[in-house]
């Protein structure tokens with residue numbers, strides 16, 4: 001309880017420093033329309049109200065844009081089952097225990113039976129996050145000779161931190177840097193601090209750049225001096241303004257990254273998600289200079305099939 005109280009106070013402090021983000025496009029609309037109560041609690045410094053909203057982070061208004069079930073909670077059981085079947089085909093480790101979702105943030109889950117017969121809760125996005133993490137573990141292994149090499153993965157648009165959790169399961173020695181809007185990083189801070197507990201440290205770059213998970217606000221990426229081995233992004237770049245994407249591509253090109261792995265829209269999708277208001281930017285706009293495409297595959301997850309693909313780029317040797 002003390003940990004949460006000091007965390008909500010620290011979130012309010014960070015908000016006083018950063019102010020409220022109003023980006024253009026899709027996330028500007030989400031900030032304005034779905035996070036109005038969050039803004040009110042932050043602006044007024046109301047820690048109790050903030051805590052109440054964070055307790056429902058994965059089911060209430062704060063989950064919008066970050067959790068795939070949206071309004072349709074009744075679809076969760078069959079969507080989890082579908083995605084679990086996809087996961088079972090793709091995973092290199094059939095231990096379903098790796099997908100267990102903690103109760104932090106009150107997630108909507110569907111439970112399967114664990115090995116001991118108890119309930120094992122899984123969220124819609126967990127199998128997808130886990131396959132990303134497995135693919136990164138394999139890439140890190142192939143290139144640097146070990147998933148435990150202590151390298152750095154930078155994730156752009158990391159949501160509440162679901163991929164960071166799976167990365168910690170799949171390659172525990174890897175440091176994960178999350179780059180997102182401050183408001184989303186507050187959610188990841190809250191979620192990951194409790195999910196990891198004593199098992200891993202979560203900190204802002206200006207406090208502890210060597211933490212297991214490091215938080216970097218998007219507007220401080222240049223200052224933060226992060227030296228990633230691999231840059232990752234899923235379902236985030238497509239929703240950003242073209243200029244923001246170009247900015248990230250230029251940052252990746254001049255960074256230490258040797259690989260760039262992302263999952264984004266490949267074809268226009270009128271009528272889906274927020275496309276009629278903010279058409280998704282397609283993956284052709286996401287090619288950093290000095291990198292070449294070495295692998296590409298359509299993402300198989302139901303709901304986004306045929307619209308999204310995963311791409312793996314590697315830096316061309318100078």
Ligand SMILES: C[S@@+](CC[C@H](N)C(=O)[O-])C[C@H]1O[C@@H](n2cnc3c(N)ncnc32)[C@H](O)[C@@H]1O
Pocket residue numbers: 023027065066125156157158159160179180181184218233234235236237239240244
């Ligand atoms: C649809 S969510 C994707 C979450 C998660 N990666 C997934 O695959 O489910 C898009 C994410 O992009 C973030 N975002 C929006 N604008 C951003 C920006 N300019 N820089 C970094 N992240 C941004 C949002 O806060 C959100 O976390």
